[in-house]
């Protein structure tokens with residue numbers, strides 16, 4: 644089976660960030676959604692090996708572009724109800740994009756098809772009023788109905804003891820696993836040893 648990539652989302656404190664980067668995650672996510680407890684108001688001045696993902700929820704295009712450039716983000720994760728035109732304009736401006744679909748009991752494949760030409764990845768998360776970081780899983784069985792070619796990230800309540808179940812899914816388009824609140828000591832502060840254990844098993 645192919646090696647799944649790892650994204651650790653919701654980082655903020657410079658020391659914690661540096662310690663995380665040393666264990667080699669592929670992607671590190673920063674939340675630019677002011678209502679989140681993981682909101683990053685002062686972007687940490689740290690050089691990272693991992694690709695930096697900026698997470699936005701229904702933010703203005705101007706603000707997204709400003710943050711992408713000032714923080715030198717490698718990828719933008721659009722976690723709200725951003726339209727196809729919104730996504731297209733960011734792609735045309737040259738950004739690499741992850742479009743999130745928040746799900747419960749079905750995959751909105753028809754809707755996703757219209758976004759597919761303009762994104763690099765999809766990400767499935769559990770639908771909740773807070774958009775993300777809920778620690779709740781959705782029914783992963785619905786992923787077996789996914790027939791698009793675009794690779795995707797799996798997220799929503801993933802914990803250390805979920806690895807066997809994730810591997811057993813055997814989904815060809817599953818590209819990366821996204822972990823967050825189940826690995827926290829408090830919001831935006833990760834338990835590095837627990838993340839390390841997860842990465843070694845992935």
Ligand SMILES: O=C(O)c1ccccc1NCC(=O)[C@H](O)[C@H](O)COP(=O)(O)O
Nearest residue numbers: 652679774775776777778799800823824
């Ligand atoms: O983490 C947040 O606070 C958050 C808030 C609003 C939008 C997105 C957010 N997180 C983005 C992520 O990619 C999370 O890793 C994903 O939602 C899964 O989180 P969890 O269920 O805690 O593992």
